[in-house]
Amino acid sequence: MAISVISLRDVRRYYIVGDFIVRALDGVSVDIGKGDFTAIMGPSGSGKSTMMNLIGCLDTPTSGKVFIDGEDTAGLEEDDLAFLRSRKIGFVFQQFNLLGRISALENVMTPLLYAGVGPRERRLRAKDALERVGLKDRMMHRPNELSGGQKQRVAIARAIVNNPSILLADEPTGALDTKTGEQIMELFSDLNKEGRTVVLVTHNVEIGMACQQQIRIRDGKVEA
Amino acid sequence: MFWENVKLALGAMKSNKMRTILSLLGIVIGVASVVAILTLGASVNASIKGSISAGGLELVTIYPTGTSKYASTFNEAFAETLKGEVSAIQEVMPVNSHNALIRNGQNSTNGNISGVQSSFAQVLGYEVEQGSFFSMEDNISKHQVVALGSELAKELFPEGDAVGKYVSIFRNQAKSYLVVAVMESKDASLNLSYNYGAYIPYNTYTSRFMSVSSVGSYIAKIKSDQDPIAASKAITSYLDDLIGSDNYSLFSPATLSEMADQITGTFSTFLAAIAAISLLVGGIGIMNIMLVSVTERTREIGVRKAIGASPSIIMGQFITEAVVLTFVGGVIGITLGTLISYLVTSAMGWGMSISVSSYLLSAGFSMAIGLFFGWYPARKASRLDPIDALNYE
Numbered sequence: 304m305a306i307s308v309i310s311l312r313d314v315r316r317y318y319i320v321g322d323f324i325v326r327a328l329d330g331v332s333v334d335i336g337k338g339d340f341t342a343i344m345g346p347s348g349s350g351k352s353t354m355m356n357l358i359g360c361l362d363t364p365t366s367g368k369v370f371i372d373g374e375d376t377a378g379l380e381e382d383d384l385a386f387l388r389s390r391k392i393g394f395v396f397q398q399f400n401l402l403g404r405i406s407a408l409e410n411v412m413t414p415l416l417y418a419g420v421g422p423r424e425r426r427l428r429a430k431d432a433l434e435r436v437g438l439k440d441r442m443m444h445r446p447n448e449l450s451g452g453q454k455q456r457v458a459i460a461r462a463i464v465n466n467p468s469i470l471l472a473d474e475p476t477g478a479l480d481t482k483t484g485e486q487i488m489e490l491f492s493d494l495n496k497e498g499r500t501v502v503l504v505t506h507n508v509e510i511g512m513a514c515q516q517q518i519r520i521r522d523g524k525v526e527a
Numbered sequence: 528m529f530w531e532n533v534k535l536a537l538g539a540m541k542s543n544k545m546r547t548i549l550s551l552l553g554i555v556i557g558v559a560s561v562v563a564i565l566t567l568g569a570s571v572n573a574s575i576k577g578s579i580s581a582g583g584l585e586l587v588t589i590y591p592t593g594t595s596k597y598a599s600t601f602n603e604a605f606a607e608t609l610k611g612e613v614s615a616i617q618e619v620m621p622v623n624s625h626n627a628l629i630r631n632g633q634n635s636t637n638g639n640i641s642g643v644q645s646s647f648a649q650v651l652g653y654e655v656e657q658g659s660f661f662s663m664e665d666n667i668s669k670h671q672v673v674a675l676g677s678e679l680a681k682e683l684f685p686e687g688d689a690v691g692k693y694v695s696i697f698r699n700q701a702k703s704y705l706v707v708a709v710m711e712s713k714d715a716s717l718n719l720s721y722n723y724g725a726y727i728p729y730n731t732y733t734s735r736f737m738s739v740s741s742v743g744s745y746i747a748k749i750k751s752d753q754d755p756i757a758a759s760k761a762i763t764s765y766l767d768d769l770i771g772s773d774n775y776s777l778f779s780p781a782t783l784s785e786m787a788d789q790i791t792g793t794f795s796t797f798l799a800a801i802a803a804i805s806l807l808v809g810g811i812g813i814m815n816i817m818l819v820s821v822t823e824r825t826r827e828i829g830v831r832k833a834i835g836a837s838p839s840i841i842m843g844q845f846i847t848e849a850v851v852l853t854f855v856g857g858v859i860g861i862t863l864g865t866l867i868s869y870l871v872t873s874a875m876g877w878g879m880s881i882s883v884s885s886y887l888l889s890a891g892f893s894m895a896i897g898l899f900f901g902w903y904p905a906r907k908a909s910r911l912d913p914i915d916a917l918n919y920e
Binding site for chain 1: 528531535538829830831834835837838839840914917
């Protein structure tokens with residue numbers, strides 16, 4: 304078996320809502336190998352967002368173990384989680400979530416700032432990343448001057464700029480038209496072929512099936 | 528990281544100009560009033576001290592006020608005694624004065640007749656315009672000669688050329704005095720006035736003008752290398768021991784000037800403290816706007832956290848924003864306060880004394896307010912749960 308970049312071992316994540324315990328994830332064990340292109344699929348409320356938050360180091364499990372690139376996230380404080388995200392995870396969101404007041408280039412430079420990279424190198428690497436996603440000539444534009452597809456490309460450049468172990472995308476085509484969505488999927492596919500581990504969270508079967516492998520979640524458990 | 532935060536802060540301020548201006552108003556008004564009050568205080572102080580010291584800080588006047596008991600102590604020779612007792616004194620001159628009618632032909636006026644020693648003009652730096660001040664010989668021989676103050680000379684001799692002419696001075700009977708000098712105009716100080724005086728030799732005064740044995744006042748000049756305040760204290764302590772503080776009064780411009788310093792200092796500190804309350808109110812305004820800003824940018828905070836910002840980085844971003852905000856407010860306030868001070872001092876003709884310490888104080892204080900009132904909103908931002916923040920609509 305290939306080396307696991309993501310490894311979930313009997314992961315449970317419970318929330319207390321009023322008098323109820325919501326079992327968002329209820330004993331999930333999953334391995335995703337280095338260089339895989341995986342879709343986590345499931346209807347809304349299935350627990351796939353919870354799983355994405357755990358993989359993205361935004362959250363820690365109630366019980367069980369989450370290993371990201373060999374590091375156990377259990378019991379980590381917020382600062383340590385932030386440090387882990389900064390090195391290991393590149394996020395791509397459905398609503399792009401670019402910072403509005405700064406240029407595309409500055410958006411892409413921001414993760415490097417948080418990772419402690421010096422200003423000259425930040426600029427260089429951000430330019431490379433934007434070039435990689437095909438936005439060399441839009442670097443100085445602000446997000447509101449870009450189309451949806453271009454925004455998502457900036458977001459992908461921002462996600463890959465720090466060379467993370469995992470590229471984690473949450474419904475990345477959800478806010479795009481079909482044609483632009485296909486182009487974005489192509490970009491993910493290309494990035495995967497370059498050796499990047501891509502995890503895509505979606506409820507869209509078509510998008511999910513475009514990935515190499517699928518993990519289906521329902522009611523907090525992995526479907527066989 | 529610091530400069531990126533400053534850049535972000537300026538960007539946030541620019542993107543919401545009206546709100547920025549309104550929320551800065553409190554700080555601006557607070558800083559402007561602190562600066563204006565301290566600057567005006569310093570200016571008033573300088574103006575008061577200017578008029579106190581105009582006659583020379585080194586001149587101390589002593590007036591015997593005692594009843595007959597000590598009248599004999601205050602004789603002409605006491606001037607020398609005092610000079611011998613207080614080493615900081617360069618010269619002590621006895622002076623006797625009385626008002627009298629002076630006449631030249633049809634022109635007559637009331638003048639202040641002073642019996643002074645021949646060194647009087649030179650010791651006080653009182654310049655002769657025409658003729659020459661009377662000599663020691665005039666004093667010893669009790670000659671009837673007079674040096675006229677500039678205004679007095681003008682009234683008695685409207686055509687000028689007073690020197691060499693005679694004036695009559697009335698005291699019980701008229702006596703003729705030869706005008707030997709007309710003095711230059713000299714501004715009055717708080718304890719000495721010159722231009723309406725007529726100066727005659729001390730001995731002439733006591734024997735021919737008015738029969739007195741005691742001395743009306745002593746003018747002591749402090750040595751230029753001595754501290755006039757310390758010297759005044761030395762004179763005071765000597766006289767207190769000798770005759771008690773009730774029997775004389777002492778007038779020292781240097782001591783008064785020091786008092787003026789204390790009074791205006793206390794007063795402007797007090798007013799500045801009141802003005803500082805408005806800085807506090809301004810700080811609360813900053814806190815309010817920062818809380819709004821944190822709520823508005825919840826999603827941005829979530830994104831920043833997702834792409835690797837730690838809580839302390841987020842905290843730093845918002846603290847910096849608050850401090851930049853108050854710093855800008857401080858700079859505008861300092862400018863405004865200086866402008867107000869400039870307008871007021873030029874309207875009052877005071878001459879503006881810029882108080883650099885007030886600038887540093889208010890700039891520092893407003894930034895401290897940013898730090899203090901920015902801390903809570905920034906901490907709130909830093910503690911946001913990234914998942915909640917990302918899903919915030």
